[in-house]
Amino acid sequence: MEIHPYYNADIHGPYARFELGDFTLEDGGTLRNAHLAYHTLGTLNASKDNVILVPTWFSGTSRIMIDVYTGEGRALDPARHFIIFVNQIGNGLSSSPHNTPSPFDGPNFPRVRIGDDVRAQHRLVTEHFGISRLALVVGGSMGAQQTYEWAVRYPDMVARAAPIAGTAANTPHDVIFAQTLMDTITCDPLWAGGDYPDSHAVRAGLRRHARLWAVMGFSTEMFRKARWRELGFSSLDDFLVGFLDAYFLPMDPNDLLCMAWKWQRADVARHTGGNLAAALERIRAKVFVMPIDEDMFFPVRDCAAEQALIPGSELRPIHSEFGHLGLFGLEPSYFEQIDRHLGELLALPA
Amino acid sequence: MEIHPYYNADIHGPYARFELGDFTLEDGGTLRNAHLAYHTLGTLNASKDNVILVPTWFSGTSRIMIDVYTGEGRALDPARHFIIFVNQIGNGLSSSPHNTPSPFDGPNFPRVRIGDDVRAQHRLVTEHFGISRLALVVGGSMGAQQTYEWAVRYPDMVARAAPIAGTAANTPHDVIFAQTLMDTITCDPLWAGGDYPDSHAVRAGLRRHARLWAVMGFSTEMFRKARWRELGFSSLDDFLVGFLDAYFLPMDPNDLLCMAWKWQRADVARHTGGNLAAALERIRAKVFVMPIDEDMFFPVRDCAAEQALIPGSELRPIHSEFGHLGLFGLEPSYFEQIDRHLGELLALPA
Numbered sequence: 001m002e003i004h005p006y007y008n009a010d011i012h013g014p015y016a017r018f019e020l021g022d023f024t025l026e027d028g029g030t031l032r033n034a035h036l037a038y039h040t041l042g043t044l045n046a047s048k049d050n051v052i053l054v055p056t057w058f059s060g061t062s063r064i065m066i067d068v069y070t071g072e073g074r075a076l077d078p079a080r081h082f083i084i085f086v087n088q089i090g091n092g093l094s095s096s097p098h099n100t101p102s103p104f105d106g107p108n109f110p111r112v113r114i115g116d117d118v119r120a121q122h123r124l125v126t127e128h129f130g131i132s133r134l135a136l137v138v139g140g141s142m143g144a145q146q147t148y149e150w151a152v153r154y155p156d157m158v159a160r161a162a163p164i165a166g167t168a169a170n171t172p173h174d175v176i177f178a179q180t181l182m183d184t185i186t187c188d189p190l191w192a193g194g195d196y197p198d199s200h201a202v203r204a205g206l207r208r209h210a211r212l213w214a215v216m217g218f219s220t221e222m223f224r225k226a227r228w229r230e231l232g233f234s235s236l237d238d239f240l241v242g243f244l245d246a247y248f249l250p251m252d253p254n255d256l257l258c259m260a261w262k263w264q265r266a267d268v269a270r271h272t273g274g275n276l277a278a279a280l281e282r283i284r285a286k287v288f289v290m291p292i293d294e295d296m297f298f299p300v301r302d303c304a305a306e307q308a309l310i311p312g313s314e315l316r317p318i319h320s321e322f323g324h325l326g327l328f329g330l331e332p333s334y335f336e337q338i339d340r341h342l343g344e345l346l347a348l349p350a
Numbered sequence: 351m352e353i354h355p356y357y358n359a360d361i362h363g364p365y366a367r368f369e370l371g372d373f374t375l376e377d378g379g380t381l382r383n384a385h386l387a388y389h390t391l392g393t394l395n396a397s398k399d400n401v402i403l404v405p406t407w408f409s410g411t412s413r414i415m416i417d418v419y420t421g422e423g424r425a426l427d428p429a430r431h432f433i434i435f436v437n438q439i440g441n442g443l444s445s446s447p448h449n450t451p452s453p454f455d456g457p458n459f460p461r462v463r464i465g466d467d468v469r470a471q472h473r474l475v476t477e478h479f480g481i482s483r484l485a486l487v488v489g490g491s492m493g494a495q496q497t498y499e500w501a502v503r504y505p506d507m508v509a510r511a512a513p514i515a516g517t518a519a520n521t522p523h524d525v526i527f528a529q530t531l532m533d534t535i536t537c538d539p540l541w542a543g544g545d546y547p548d549s550h551a552v553r554a555g556l557r558r559h560a561r562l563w564a565v566m567g568f569s570t571e572m573f574r575k576a577r578w579r580e581l582g583f584s585s586l587d588d589f590l591v592g593f594l595d596a597y598f599l600p601m602d603p604n605d606l607l608c609m610a611w612k613w614q615r616a617d618v619a620r621h622t623g624g625n626l627a628a629a630l631e632r633i634r635a636k637v638f639v640m641p642i643d644e645d646m647f648f649p650v651r652d653c654a655a656e657q658a659l660i661p662g663s664e665l666r667p668i669h670s671e672f673g674h675l676g677l678f679g680l681e682p683s684y685f686e687q688i689d690r691h692l693g694e695l696l697a698l699p700a
Contacts, residue, residue, distance in 0.1 A: 172586050173573040177565045183558050189539055208533050215527045215566065220649050223523040236522055296646065299570050 006250035007092035007099065012063040015039045015093055018124045023095075029110025031100070036120055037093035038062065038086040041070060042078035044129065052076055052083045053125065053134050053150070055117065057141035057166075057327065058259045059251060061093050062086070068329035069138070075342035081135070086124065088117050088142060090258035097254035098199070106254050107194025114142070114266045118149040122157075136346060137285075138162040140327040141298070142259065145170070145266035151283045152268040158285040159350035162342055164318070165292045165327055168306050169267040169276050177216060177297050178264045184208035185253045194254050202253045209256065210244040217244075219294035219323035227321060231330060280309040287313035288345045290338075294323040316341045356600035357442035357449065362413040365389045365443055368474045373445075379460025381450070386470055387443035388412065388436040391420060392428035394479065402426055402433045403475065403484050403500070405467065407491035407516075407677065408609050409601060411443050412436070418679035419488070425692035431485070436474065438467050438492060440608035447604035448549070456604050457544025464492075464616045468499040472507075486696060487635075488512040490677040491648070492609065495520070495616035501633045502618040508635040509700035512692055514668070515642045515677055518656050519617040519626050527566060527647050528614045534558035535603045544604050552603045559606065560594040567594075569644035569673035577671060581680060630659040637663035638695045640688075644673040666691045 009015060020034040039062045044051065054065045054076075062085035070076040070083055087093040089112045097109035104110065125131045137147045137158055144166025151161040152168070167174075185191055188205030196202050222228070228239035248256075272278040287310050291303035300317050307315045318337045320326030326334055359365060370384040389412045394401065404415045404426075412435035420426040420433055437443040439462045447459035454460065475481045487508055489497045494516025501511040502518070517524075535541055538555030546552050572578070578589035598606075622628040637660050641653035650667050657665045668687045670676030676684055 171570065171574060172576070173565070173570045175586075176561065176573070176590070180558070180562050180565050183561065187537060187554065187558060204537065208530070208537060211526065211533065212530050212562075215523070215530050220521065220523045220647070220652060223526070224521060224652060224655075226522070236525075240526070297570070302570060302574060305574075 004092070004098065007096075007252070012061045012093060013039065013066065015062060015087070018128055020120055020123065023116070023120060025110055025116045026113045027111040031089070031095050031110060031112070032104060034089070034095040034120070036086055036089070036095075036124055038084055038124060039066065040082065040084050041066065042080070042082045044082040044131070048131055049133065049135055050081050051125075051131050051134050052081045052136045052138065053121065054083060054085045055121065055137075055139040055143045055146040056086070056088045056091055057139065057143045058263055059091070059248070059256060061091055064328065065139075065143075068335075069338065075339040075346060076138070084125065084129070086121050088146065088259065089120065090255055090262065092252060092255045096252070097194075097258050098252035109254065109258055112258060112262055114145050114149045114262055115153065115270065117146055118153055121146070121150075122154060132157065134158050135350070136160040136162065136342070138164065138342060139166075140164040141166045141324065142263050142266070145263070148268050149266070151285045151287065152271055152279050155282050155284040160345050160348065161283070161285040161287045162290055162345055163287070164290040164338075165295055165298050165324055167266075167298055167302055168280060169269055170264060171302055174297055175264045178260045181209055181212055182257055182260045184212055185257060191253055194257075196253065199252045203249055205253060206249050206251065207245055210248040211240065213248070213325070214240055214244050216296050217323060217325040219296060219321050221294060221321040222323060225321065276306070277309045280306060281311065283310050286345065286348050286350055288316045288341055289313055290316045290318055290341055292318045292320050292324060292326050294319075294321050294326070296323055298324060354442070354448065357446075357602070362411045362443060363389065363416065365412060365437070368478055370445075370470055370473065373466070373470060375460055375466045376463045377461040381439070381445050381460060381462070382454060384439075384445040384470070386436055386439070386445075386474055388434055388474060389416065390432065390434050391416065392430070392432045394432040394481070398481055399483065399485055400431050401475075401481050401484050402431045402486045402488065403471065404433060404435045405471065405487075405489040405493045405496035406436070406438045406441055407489065407493045408613055409441070409598070409606060410493075411441055414678065415493075418685075419688065425689040425696060426488070434475065434479070436471050438496065438609065438612075439470065440605055440612065442602060442605045446602070447544075447608050448602035459604065459608055462608060462612055464495050464499045464612055465503065465620065467496055468503055471496070471500075472504060482507065484508050485700070486510040486512065486692070488514065488692065489516070490514040491516045491674065492613050492616070495613070498618050499616070501635045501637065502621055502629050505632050505634040510695050510698065511633070511635040511637045512640055512695055513637070514640040514688075515645055515648050515674055517616075517648055517652055518630060519619055520614060521652055524647055525614045528610045531559055531562055532607055532610045534562055535607060541603055544607075546603065549602045553599055556599050556601065556603060557595055560598040561590065563598070563675070564590055564594050566646050567673060567675040569646060569671055571644060571671040572673060575671065626656070627659045630656060631661065633660050636695065636698050636700055638666045638691055639663055640666045640668055640691055642668045642670050642674060642676050644671050644676070646673055648674060
């Protein structure tokens, strides 16, 4: 397969492939010759109790999780932990619409759910690494959805969990928001039902997609204070183009749509016949629920309502005027807060 | 001119026309044979000191202002007040892209600013009614933008002002939000640069427009609590179609775009060389600034920052989990709050 100009190791850092073979999905489809792209840092210790699993968010890859969430002297420290960064299905590095051979590529790529990701990751963790317990699962946004799915689906395997800026059951508001994101792409005539000649053809749709993230991804305070200046941009338009368009325009539209569909349907209550409280009661992990206080679509109160249903959990809000996309680590105080909470969580006995 | 299936008195109630003649606009264009559509309730008293002016918001007409904001025994009571409901330019009843004769119709309709509306309204008030002072100007959203413009442009004419859920200077976040709204329509190939055969041709764009209002127009709490049930809808989809699509689909796309462009550029600081504080200092009216606490795009803090710059003003937040579109009066508590604040404002000497 030819090298994609965006989904490659030059841009996203080195990653290994874990082969899943023909992987049957919860919605009935099969991912043939499926794989997970992952990367590890650190060393597995003898007792195998220093393992941290880090899944990815919508549009993100292992690269940003490595860059923003780990480092020497950080709470997630490769000197002490064995950290597995795993790319979600559809993100362009793991099996995705754009990198799957015909005829299951593009718009024919089967429907994937958060539960599929976590089952695939479970195989990576158990079969490939022989690991039976995770000291911590931590992820943001759709990574939080996977974190919750891990804690509910495999309660005895997860010692600690830190869902950041995300919920265990997607909210109706998020269903609608994600749909409007999808619509920005699918309304592009050049998307052509997913059969576009190359992803750059759909750049008008991708640009609309990027601009809608501008509306919902940050906070009104960020814009009021023009805090995009801190990121090196000279004007609001310069920021919209230089940050958001630059980020989304290189991506594959069908890959984004695959993830958005999955995001919409995340719900741990699928394990308990729709009973969210019963699902969250299954959790044995020590959980820090970490919403971002200025998040416009995973607001603290939605996260707090779930946290109240998780035995022994704590609500640990993060302050960031960058809102949801504060997840990108756009200010020093974000790093400090993440490390403080994750450090305290990791210090708890489990 | 033929009767438009949506912009007519059967749907929006009776209205009169005030002829503006050839009206030169702030951006340089001319509205030829321009008119304002307006309706009045109540009787002008002998001292002409019982006049209330009520402009309209984006997509709204005088009808909803009459239905939701006035009534017997209400703070705005036709038994005591002479109330002028005036439709903003571009809203489909006053001069608008769809009702202007060729060649200045549709995409050729000139750029209109909030200041143009207020200058036209000033002529209606002074020339037609011979009124030199307004006891109150009150409006929501873009109606608040017009309210602020009145208080800054004609400080000696406005005794009291109540901007609800809107700002005096549009915020950067709102500029971006309004742009995404515009893009939902203009990206429709059938919009055709504004030269669509009839507005129904652009219904895909209008539906996207409606759905984006679902994301930003309410609050996450409204959706979490499924408060659309109170409005008589049976499911989330039933609400999206039955409320939002039903509301926006009959409208004219170019009319909406005309208003959105105007919304983006509202700024009373145009009177003072960009100095917002200096503009707001000009206000002589007693002002109650009335943001809605769950508003996602005119948040309380943005409104409060402006209120702090207005001499003698008060911040009077309205609680509504319906968010910005709480303006539609979707719950009894909204009426009670509006009447309490406006009643207290009207009781103040001025």
